[in-house]
Amino acid sequence: MSALPVASTDMLSVSIVLYKPDLPKLAVTLRALCKACERLRVVDANKGINLILIDNGHVPDLSQFADELAAAGIRHTFLSGHGNVGYGRGHNLALGRIVSQYHLVLNPDIDLDSEALVRAIDFLDTHPEAGLLTPWIGDERGEQQYLCRRVPSVLDLLVRGFLPLNFRKTFASRIARYEMRDVINGTDVVRNPPIVSGCFMFFRTKVFAQLGGFDPRYFLYFEDYDLSLRVHDVAEVVYVPFVRVIHFGGNASRKGFAHIRMFGASAVKFFNRFGWKWL
Template identity: 45%
Template sequence: MLSANATPSPPPVANPVSAAPALAESLTVSIVVHRLHRDELLRNLQTLGVAAQRQPATQVRLVLIDNSDASELGEALRALAQQSGWPGARVLSGHGNVGYGAGHNLAILASADAAHLVLNPDVELDPDALSGGLATLASPEVVLVGAVGRDADGRPGYLSKRMPSMWTFFLRGFAPAWLKRRFDARLAHYEYRDLPSDRVSDVTLVSGAFMLARTSALQAVGGFDERYFLHFEDLDLSLRMHAQGRVVSDPGVTLIHHGGHAARKGLAHLRLFLRSGLRFFNTHGWRWL
C-alpha cells in the first residue's frame, strides 16, 4: 500500500473495505467555492457535464458548497448550475467559511451514492476523466483514484506525491529557480515523475483537486479532518485512506488544473499553509530532508 517513505498515523477507521459495489450506478460530485470566479467555474461545470455524458449508466449528482464568509453565493451558484446544464444541482449555503475539508464533508457524510468525487472549481476535466476513473474505482481493492494534471499551457502538473519533507516544501514553494534546478532530481522523486503512462500505479498521496473515492471508504475514515482549515487536508486524507484499500494514480484520468502555489497567494494563505503543515507533520511524522 504505502511506499517505504510513508508512515501514516494509526487509522481511526472501521474494518477495511473488502468488496466493491457496482460503482457505475451513482456518483456525487462536491465542489467548494470560497470566492466565485464565474468563467472558471462555468468551464469546470461544462467539462464535468461532458464527462458525465460519457458515463450514461451513472447517475451523477452535483453539490455546490457556498463557503463564502457571508454565505452570499447561493443564488449565483444556482444560476451558474442552471446555465451550465446542471439544473438539479444542490446548493449548500448559510454555513459560512467552515474550511475546505469541512465544506466537502457536508456532502460526503450525507451521501448515499456509491462513489464520490472531490473536485476543485479551478479544474477542467477531460471528456473521459469520469468514465476512466470509475472503471478503475470498480476494481475491488481500489478506494481512491487520483488524476494526471497539466496546466493551461500543457505542462505536466504532477498531482500525485510521495511523502513530503520540509525541505521539499521549501524547494517547491519558496526556492529560486536556480536552486530548484539544482535539486530537480529530489523534486522529481517527490512528484512521482517516474510513474508509467500506460498503467494505473499505487501512490502515497493524491491531490484534492481531483479525488475520486468509494463513498463507503470516505465515510469509514470520517471524511476530511476538519482541523485542517485549508491545505494539507488532502494529504492527510490520502494517508488515512490507505487503511481502506489501494490509493492509485490513473494516467487515463486527465485534467487541466489552474491552481497555484500557496506561497504566491499572499500572507493569509501562507499562514494557513504553515499552520496546516505543522499539524500534518505533527500527526504523520517530521521529515526535514
C-alpha cells in the same frame, strides 16, 4: 437553483467547495462536468448523479447553470449559511447528503476530459481493491503536473514551495523524487502513491465515509495529504493516467502572506500527526 427529484441511490455524487470563485474557471468546470456526465449517461441512462455546491462565502448567483446541469441529468444542491469553514470541512458537509457508489471531490478550477468519469468508474468497477483514484493532471499548457507525492520532509516543502527558481536547480533531483517523477508518467498505472492531490479525488463513497472525510483540523492545505495517507489503511490508492483533467490552480507562495501562514499552520499539523522529517 432548482433540483431534480432525488434518486434512492446514485452512481456518482460530486462535491465542490466555493469561496470567492473565479466565475469563468467555475463555468469551465461545471460545463466540463456536464459533458462528462452526459457521456456517462450514454453508457447507462439510469446512472443517478448528484452535485453538491458548498458556499463558503462570496459566491455569485449560479442559476445560469441550472438548465445545463439538469440537461446533463445532474441533480444539484446548494449549501450555504455555514460561513467559511475551510476546504475539508466544506466537503465534509456533503457526507450526510450523499447516497452513492462513487464520490468525486472536485476543485472549481478543473477542466475534465469528457471521458474522465466513464474511465474512472470503469477502472474502479474492475478493481475492487482500489478505494481512491487520482488522474493524470495537466496544467494550462497541457503539460503534466506531478501532483502525486512521496511523504515530504520539511526541506522538500520549503524547496518546492518557496525557493526561487534560480536556486531550485540545485535541488532538482530531490524535487523530482518528492514528485515521483521516476514512476509517474502519461501511460503507466501506479499503485499506492503515498499522497495524491485534493483537486480531483475519485472515491468509493464507502471509503470516503468510513474515514469521515477530511480531518477538520486543517482549514486549508495538507488536508489532502492527510486523507491520502489514511486511505492506505483501508484501501488502495491508484494513479490512472487514462483518466485526464486540467488543473488551473496555483501554489501558496504566489497567493500572499495569508496563504503562506495557512500553509505553515497546516504543515505543522501534518508533521505533528505523521512525524517530523526535516531533511
